[in-house]
Amino acid sequence: MLKIATWNVNSLRVRLEHVLAWLKEHQPDVLALQETKVTDDKFPVDEFIALGYQVTFSGQPTYNGVALLSKEPLSTIDNVLPGMEDDPQKRFLAGTYEDIRIINVYVPNGAVVNSNKYLYKLKWLEALYKYAIIQNAVYDKAIIVGDFNIAPKDADVHDPEEWVDKILVSPAERDALESLHNLGFIDTYRQFEQEENSFSWWDYRAASFRRNRGLRIDLILTNQILSTFCKQCHIDVEPRRLEKPSDHAPVWAYFEE
DNA sequence: ATGGTCGTCTAACGA
DSSP, X not given: OEEEEEEEOSOHHHHHHHHHHHHHHHOOSEEEEEOOOOOGGGOOHHHHHHTTOEEEEEOOSSSOOEEEEESSOOEEEEOSOTTOTTOOOOOEEEEEETTEEEEEEEOXXXXXXXXXXXXXXXXXXXXXXXXXXXXXXXXXXXXXXXXOSOOOSGGGBSOHXXXXXXXXXXXXXXXXXXXHHHTTOXXXXXXXXXXXXXXXXXXXXXXXXXXXXXXXXEEEEEOHHHHTTEEEEEEOOGGGXXXXXXXXXXXXXXXXX
């Protein structure tokens, strides 16, 4: 059995105690983090080693930053997305865990549809698509996890009418996600029956969490072979209820032969 | 209460 999780922590240093407590309780084999917002020299390595986790990270000052925590070491680590070599933003980290290729992404937010940041988001997603083609060809089992900053379907949006054509739901973004689906990378969450109005992110503003005005943008995509081993996928909203929470909840998937 | 927050290189910016 294997449990793989993803969590946008919105500053690892602020959220460290939440992450450590969550690891102790849930014991994932791998936890992918986004928005660590910590440089590599300041990454809290020792705290995770003490819990029995290996750490792999790619950070920068102030923004972005991704990491993989794993019970066993990763091999064949990539921290540059091919096609985005000149991009200073640290949003990508891949490694192999046992026989599973794990790709951790913090997809650009995109700000406003048709803005420069939006075009950057689409370019980044195109590079991810090309990378996914290759990884899917090389590895039998592959998984893409992270903050996609895309709500796949209207069922993943608290008020679809309010959000029509807005960032995180616009057609071009959803098409980019659909092209990953066409490679065989399916949205593991929807392999199973789930409660309605299940979201993974709630804006800090306007009491969004209390009113459950959220979006499901933190996703676990598995390729065709790995998806046959997936037995469960769950969003854990409990950490969102804590004092000084991340605006995102962790999501995990459980695999069994 | 029809609301307006966080986190970061404390000052705007990004989400």
